[in-house]
Amino acid sequence: MRYSIDHKSPMPLHAQAETLLRKLINEEEYQNGKVFPNEVELAKQLAISRTTLRQAINKLVFEGLLVRKKRAGTKVAQAAVCSKSNNWLSFSQEMKVRGIPIKNFELHVTWVHPDEALANFFEIKTDRKILKMERVRGKPDEPFVYFASYFHPRIGLTGDEDFKKPLYEMLENDHSVIATLSKEEISAKTAGSFIAAKLKIAVGSPVLFRKRFVFDHGERPIEYNIGYYKADSFVYTVESTR
Amino acid sequence: MRYSIDHKSPMPLHAQAETLLRKLINEEEYQNGKVFPNEVELAKQLAISRTTLRQAINKLVFEGLLVRKKRAGTKVAQAAVCSKSNNWLSFSQEMKVRGIPIKNFELHVTWVHPDEALANFFEIKTDRKILKMERVRGKPDEPFVYFASYFHPRIGLTGDEDFKKPLYEMLENDHSVIATLSKEEISAKTAGSFIAAKLKIAVGSPVLFRKRFVFDHGERPIEYNIGYYKADSFVYTVESTR
DNA sequence: TTTGTCGTAATGTATGTACATATTAATAAT
DNA sequence: ATTATTAATATGTACATACATTACGACAAA
Numbered sequence: 001m002r003y004s005i006d007h008k009s010p011m012p013l014h015a016q017a018e019t020l021l022r023k024l025i026n027e028e029e030y031q032n033g034k035v036f037p038n039e040v041e042l043a044k045q046l047a048i049s050r051t052t053l054r055q056a057i058n059k060l061v062f063e064g065l066l067v068r069k070k071r072a073g074t075k076v077a078q079a080a081v082c083s084k085s086n087n088w089l090s091f092s093q094e095m096k097v098r099g100i101p102i103k104n105f106e107l108h109v110t111w112v113h114p115d116e117a118l119a120n121f122f123e124i125k126t127d128r129k130i131l132k133m134e135r136v137r138g139k140p141d142e143p144f145v146y147f148a149s150y151f152h153p154r155i156g157l158t159g160d161e162d163f164k165k166p167l168y169e170m171l172e173n174d175h176s177v178i179a180t181l182s183k184e185e186i187s188a189k190t191a192g193s194f195i196a197a198k199l200k201i202a203v204g205s206p207v208l209f210r211k212r213f214v215f216d217h218g219e220r221p222i223e224y225n226i227g228y229y230k231a232d233s234f235v236y237t238v239e240s241t242r
Numbered sequence: 243m244r245y246s247i248d249h250k251s252p253m254p255l256h257a258q259a260e261t262l263l264r265k266l267i268n269e270e271e272y273q274n275g276k277v278f279p280n281e282v283e284l285a286k287q288l289a290i291s292r293t294t295l296r297q298a299i300n301k302l303v304f305e306g307l308l309v310r311k312k313r314a315g316t317k318v319a320q321a322a323v324c325s326k327s328n329n330w331l332s333f334s335q336e337m338k339v340r341g342i343p344i345k346n347f348e349l350h351v352t353w354v355h356p357d358e359a360l361a362n363f364f365e366i367k368t369d370r371k372i373l374k375m376e377r378v379r380g381k382p383d384e385p386f387v388y389f390a391s392y393f394h395p396r397i398g399l400t401g402d403e404d405f406k407k408p409l410y411e412m413l414e415n416d417h418s419v420i421a422t423l424s425k426e427e428i429s430a431k432t433a434g435s436f437i438a439a440k441l442k443i444a445v446g447s448p449v450l451f452r453k454r455f456v457f458d459h460g461e462r463p464i465e466y467n468i469g470y471y472k473a474d475s476f477v478y479t480v481e482s483t484r
Numbered sequence: 485t486t487t488g489t490c491g492t493a494a495t496g497t498a499t500g501t502a503c504a505t506a507t508t509a510a511t512a513a514t
Numbered sequence: 515a516t517t518a519t520t521a522a523t524a525t526g527t528a529c530a531t532a533c534a535t536t537a538c539g540a541c542a543a544a
Contacts, residue, residue: 012527038494049529054495062304070495070536188430188450188473206448206473208430231430231448254497280524291499296525312525313507 005046013048017056020046025065025076035073036066105136105143106198109159114150121213122152122221131157136198144230146198151223171222179222181215195228206231247288255290259298262288267307267318277315278308347378347385348440351401356392363455364394364463373399378440386472388440393465413464421464423457430473437470448473 003020005013024030036042039057043050057074060066068074111129119126131151138144149167151157155175162170171177189209196203207228214223245262247255266272278284281299285292299316302308309319353371361368373393380386391409393399397417404412413419431451438445449470456465 014527035494040494051530052528055527058300059304062301068495071493071538072536073494186428186450188448188471190448190473204446206430206432208428208450229430231432256497277524282524293500294498297497310525311507312505313523315524 005048007047014052014055017046017048017053018059021056021060021066025060030076033075035075038073104164105138106134107163108134109163110134111159112150118150118224121224122150124153128153131159133163135163138230142230143199146195146228147225148227149223149225152221154220155222177216177222179214179216183213183215185211189228191228199228199230201230247290249289256294256297259288259290259295260301263298263302263308267302272318275317277317280315346406347380348376349405350376351405352376353401354392360392360466363466364392366395370395373401375405377405380472384472385441388437388470389467390469391465391467394463396462397464419464420458421456423461425455425457427453431470433470441470441472443472 003023005016005020007013009016024036030036037045039050039053043053046053057066057068061068065077066074067077110132112132113126114122114124114128114130116126118130119128122130124130130153133147133149133151135147135149136143136145137147155171155177157175161174168179171179187209189207191199191201191203191205191207193203195207196205199207201207207230210227210229212223212225212227213221214225216222245265247258247262249255251258266278272278279287281292281295285295288295299308299310303310307319308316310316352374354374355368356364356366356370356372358368360372361370364372366372372395375389375391375393377389377391378385378387379389397413397419399417403416410421413421429451431449433441433443433445433447433449435445437449438447441449443449449472452469452471454465454467454469455463456467458464
């Protein structure tokens with residue numbers, strides 16, 4: 001076993017097991033369908049109880065990352081779920097694809113204290129300052145999205161980076177941060193005065209609101225991002241199979 | 243305790259506990275924030291072990307239905323309705339999971355001629371009549387979604403089906419149609435007079451608009467579905483990896 | 485060749501136990 | 515009145531153990 005579990009760590013054993021399993025899941029052989037060592041065996045190898053290991057496996061099964069079958073064993077889900085052409089483009093890449101020229105109307109970088117929810121997501125204290133980047137973008141003649149991004153201090157951004165370049169490329173090249181997982185929530189909202197001013201629309205106009213939580217390989221939080229899109233200038237597409 | 247657990251049933255105890263908890267979640271007092279009996283107590287009442295009960299609770303916590311806090315106890319999560327893209331639940335199934343009672347305010351079935359776009363999607367001629375189903379649904383006191391579904395004539399629906407039952411289950415059981423792929427587009431819109439009246443909101447209010455194209459295994463079109471959701475009563479969540 | 489049966493290997497279900505940890509609430513000390 | 519201290523309580527973590535269920539594979543019977 002390449003990895004092991006630290007019984008003296010303050011991190012719960014089942015959590016350690018979980019991250020360990022995530023690593024295994026990413027390995028090529030398991031990606032290709034190799035079955036995991038069976039629960040009893042694996043528990044013995046890691047020197048934890050089967051129950052504890054199972055707690056970790058269960059979570060991943062629930063997430064759809066693993067599938068278990070009696071007698072057959074536990075394998076990485078050959079999902080292809082969420083397949084789709086990685087809708088993992090940053091905004092400017094998205095728009096380039098659609099052939100729409102982009103302009104940055106505003107690009108504003110500040111250091112702020114996170115509110116409680118954000119501190120919680122980043123797993124830091126609220127007195128730790130984090131980098132906030134705000135943007136207004138759109139067609140040359142009309143802004144159609146307001147963005148705000150918050151970055152985890154772990155990344156080590158200084159605020160002097162060139163945020164005009166594609167974001168995730170920059171993070172990958174200059175900071176070795178590879179964003180691999182995003183969770184998004186989309187809803188409709190009414191534009192308040194702040195957003196209305198940014199997008200040059202009337203207060204009360206409908207906007208598409210998007211929250212995005214971005215994680216790296218090890219499920220560590222990287223970025224929190226919100227976006228207000230002028231109605232009808234943005235359509236979100238989802239493809240799913242079962 | 244109003245409910246109990248049958249130790250002789252073939253249904254696993256944790257599964258019984260789970261459905262029992264779902265019932266509790268639906269009860270008004272718990273909906274309103276009353277804390278559940280504590281684990282040890284509840285386990286005793288149900289005559290199952292705490293571990294088993296915990297298995298059930300964990301699942302519901304993972305689903306986001308319950309929240310637990312040390313010392314404070316376990317309560318129903320106060321969250322907006324949400325839809326996970328990979329789950330493939332129909333609307334009523336979604337709501338049942340969230341523990342929200344559903345009411346059909348209107349359910350209207352008609353035969354209509356498809357417009358050109360729809361005829362094109364279904365790959366039929368515009369003079370071929372198709373079944374249209376309209377629905378207004380929501381909580382008993384407030385409607386929050388207007389739906390319209392169009393079904394491909396190939397399926398053989400008569401219009402006399404019981405559309406109150408879960409849709410995809412019905413299609414699968416009675417018509418051997420298995421929906422496996424959906425493509426959705428989500429955007430924000432302004433409620434027109436028609437939608438405003440259906441959802442009992444002001445004209446011009448923001449709504450979340452969703453188009454859904456549903457296909458079967460062989461990529462043949464099954465259903466075209468549009469939905470207007472009252473803002474903030476519906477959050478669309480997407481999870482993606484790369 | 486096909487069918488049946490049976491052992492085995494994996495997960496599934498279930499219990500009992502113990503101690504840790506976080507949070508609230510009551511109480512005591514300042 | 516405010517601030518520590520402490521006790522109580524609920525969830526959190528972790529273990530050992532036992533038996534049930536399922537499904538594959540091998541071997542035997544038809």
